[in-house]
Amino acid sequence: MSSSSSSFQMGQLVADKHVRYVLMSEKKKESFESVVMDHLRMNGAYWGLTTLDLLDKLGSVSVDEVISWLMTCQHESGGFAGNTGHDPHVLYTLSAVQILALFDKLDILDVGKVSSYVAGLQNEDGSFSGDIWGEVDTRFSYIAICCLSILKCLDKINVEKAVDYIVSCKNLDGGFGCTPGAESHAGQIFCCVGALAITGSLHHVDKDLLGWWLCERQVKSGGLNGRPEKLPDVCYSWWVLSSLIMIDRVHWIDKAKLVKFILDCQDLENGGISDRPDDAVDIFHTYFGVAGLSLLEYPGVKAIDPAYALPVDVINRILLTKGTQMVF
C-alpha cells in the first residue's frame, strides 16, 4: 500500500458518469459497433451489470427485463448463447450464471441441466471444449470450474484431471497459455490461477516466478500490459492484478501508479473507461477498470472476489446457501 494518500487526489472516479454510460449502452443498439457485438451481448450484460453492482447501482436496472431476455438465450442442451438465436457456448453460460448470481436468482435455473451441459464438455485429458465443436482452451477450464463451483456441482467433473490439464499448460516462465506449449498471457494466467484457486490447487503455481513475471507487466506509465513488450491496457488491471492477489504477490507492483493509470483512462465528460488514455471507451474496459479499482480498494467501489470476478457479498451469499461442492 502506498504510504501517501495524495495519489487519490490526483484523479477521481466519476462513478455517476460511468453508471449513466452503462445504462445508456444497454439501450443503444443501433450503431455498427453495437450490432457487430450482438453475439456477445450476454458477456456485455455481465460486464455492465457487475460494474453497476460494484458502484452499488444494480437497482437501476429492471431485473425482470434482463432475466426474461437472458432465459431466451438458453438452449435445450442447457447451455446459454451470446444472444437470442445464437448457439450455446460456455463463454455465455458462465456470464448467464454470473448475472443470475448478481440478482440472487440462481434458483430459477434448472441447475442439473446447466451443470450437465458444462460438465459434458470435459475431454478425456481433463481439458474443456467451449462447445460441441471442440475448441480447447484453458479459458474454458476456468469457465467450467467457476460456473460449476457457483452452482455447487464441481463433483460433476473430474477435478483432478482438470487440474492436471491446467498444470500441463504451465510454462517455463511460470505463466500459463491457452494450450500446452502456448505462450504465457495475462488473460490465460488469470484463468488458470483462478481455476487452481477455486479447486484448492494453488500449490502447483511457482508464486515467486510467476509473481515476478506478473509484476513486470507494470510499465513506466503505471499501467499493466498482458505480456512482455506490449502496450499497457486497462483490462490487464484486472487479469494481472487478480492473479497477483490470488498468489499473494500484489505488493510487488506500485498500486498507486496503477490507480492513476486507470483513472486517466476515464472519459470524464461522457463516462466510460477506455483501454488507454484518450482512446474510445467501451463496456469491456469500463468493467475491468472499475473491477481493477475494486481490487485496489478504491473508495466507493465494492469489494470483488479475484477468482470468481463477482462482488464478494454475492459470493458470500452463495457460500451460505446449501449445496454440495462449491470448493473442492
Next chain:
Amino acid sequence: MHGRPRKAYKPEEEAASAAKAAKLRSLQFQFMSNHHNKIYTKEAVDLSTKLLEINPEAYTAWNYRKLAVEDKLSRIESDPDLVKTILDEELTVVESALRQNFKSYGAWHHRKWVLGKGHSSVGNELRLLDKFQKLDTRNFHAWNYRRFVVELTNRSEQDELQYTDAMIGSDFSNYSAWHNRSVLLSSLLARKADGFLPNKKIPDEYKLVQNAIFTDEDDQSGWFYHLWLLDQTVNVETPLLTSSWPSHGSRINLSAGCLNDSFSESGSFPLILYFDQAVGGVSSSTVTIDTELKGNEDLVWEPVSKKNSQVSCVWVARLKYISSEPCFGKEYKVKVKIGNSPGIVSSRGCNFSASYEFVFTAHVHDTVEESSQEGIVSWTDGFDIWDAESKDLNALTTLDRSNAQMDSKWRQEAIAEEIDLFRELPDSKIGKLTLARLLMAKAMISDDAVKGVHYNEILELYKDLMALDSSHYQYYKDVHSVALLRKVTSSTEDLSGHLFRCRNMNNSVCLRLNNLSLSRIASVEKLLFVQMLDLSHNELHSTEGLGNATSLLPKSESQQNPEFFSSGLTQTSETAESVGCFTQPHR
C-alpha cells in the same frame, strides 16, 4: 475495442454507421433463418460467407458452416476431388476472415477443424503462417496454429528450433519466439536428443540471449529466457537431502513416565527428512534405521503434503521408545541411512542416488516437566550465547557440502562467465538483477570461504534496485530478505551469531532474527533444530514460508501443538512490527 481514438461522431458518420448497422442486421436476420431451418443451399452458404467477411466474430456462422460442410460431405460419395473442393472453399473463407481480423478465435478454430477432416497441405499452412507471423510476430493465434500444424505433420523439433533461430535473428525483440524456443529446447534436452546435451547447449544459449539483453536494457524479451537458462544451470535434476530432524550429531531429550494419562512407559518422536524437491518412495526399505530402540523395524513413512499426494519434499516417521528403567536416563544411538537401496524417486522421475548417513542420540529420562510453557517470554534478558561448537550446525554444513559436490564443471564455468559479462552492464536494472541472481547461483554451488563475500554483494545489489526501480520496491525487498536468510543459514559462523539459549524456557535453542527489516521468511528447512524463533521488529508481509515449519515441529508427546504467538502482523511498511515466537514443547 482496442486502440480506437476517442472522438465524438459527426452526424454524417453516425448516419453512415447506422446504415452499415442496418445492412448487417438484415444479413444476420436472414442468416439466422437459414441456420434455424437448416438450409445449406449455395445461396445460403454464400450469405454466411458475406456475414463472416464483415464480422468474423459471429461465432454461430462458423458453426453453421461446419454443419453445411458435414451436410455436403454426406451427400457426395467421398469423391476425393469433391471433398477437396468443399474443404478448399472453407480454407479460403477463413483466410479472408483472418485478413479482416487475424486474431479471430472462430476463424482459426474453423481452419483447424477443416484440417482435422484430413485435407492438409503442410506447404500451404506454413506459407499462410509465414504471412501472418510477418504481419505480427507476436500473434499468439498464429504461433498456436503453428504448433498445431507441426504436430499434425510431425515436423521435427530441430526444424522448428531453426525457425525460432530465424525469427530471433531478424528481431531479437520477439518474446513469442524465445518462448517457443524454450519449449522446443527443454523437450530436446529432456530426451537427450542428438547434439542436445546441457553442458554444450546451455552455454550456447547464453551467448544467443546476450544480444537480446544487452542491445536494449529495457526490452524484456530475453529476460525470462535467461532466467530459465540459469535455472537449468543451477538445478540438479537428482533429488538431494537438505536437512533432517534430529540432525547429525545432535542429542534429543525424551521423557517417559508422566506422558499420557495412562502412565504408560513409552512414547514416540518424529524423524523428519527434508528434500530439495518432491519425492516419493520413502519407506522402511529405502531408509534404514539402526538403533537399540525397540519397535522400530518397520517404520511407516508419510509424506507431509496436501490432498493424499504420495510425493512431498518432507517425509516423517515416528520412532518409538520405551522407558524400561524408570529412574535412570539411558542413551540410545540412532543411525539413519538413506539411499542405499533404490526406490526414492523425484516427481520428475529422477532417482535419488546419493547416499547419506547421520547419527543422533536419544536420551530417555524420567524428569517431570516444568510447566513453563505459558507466560510471556522476555526478550531483553535471559539469553545465553549459543555454543558455536554445537554439532547441530556442523550437520547443516555437512549436508550442504556434500550437496555441492554434485556439481559439474560446466555449471560453474557458465555462471562465472555470465558473472563477468554482467559486471560490464553499467547501472541497469536488468544488469543488477541478473548479476544478483548469478551471484546467488554461485553462492549455492560454492564452498563456505567465498559464500560470505557473494551474499554481501547480492544484498547491496538488491538495495540498489530498491532505489533504481521503485515501482518494484517490494519485490526487491522480498528477495533481499530471502538472500539475507540464506546468508544467515549458510554457514556456522553466520548462524551462530543469531543463536542463543533461552534460560526461562529450558535452555531452548533460540534463533533471533529480529530487527533485520525482513519482509519474507525463507530457508526454514535449515532451521528444524530451532526451538524458538524471534521474528519481532521486522516487516513481514505474511507468514508464508513458515507454514511447513510449524507443522513439522516435533509435537510434544502429549500431542500438544507448538504454540505460535503472533501479534500485530501488519502490511504497512511504516509501523512494521511483527512478533512471532513459537515454542517446541519437546524435551
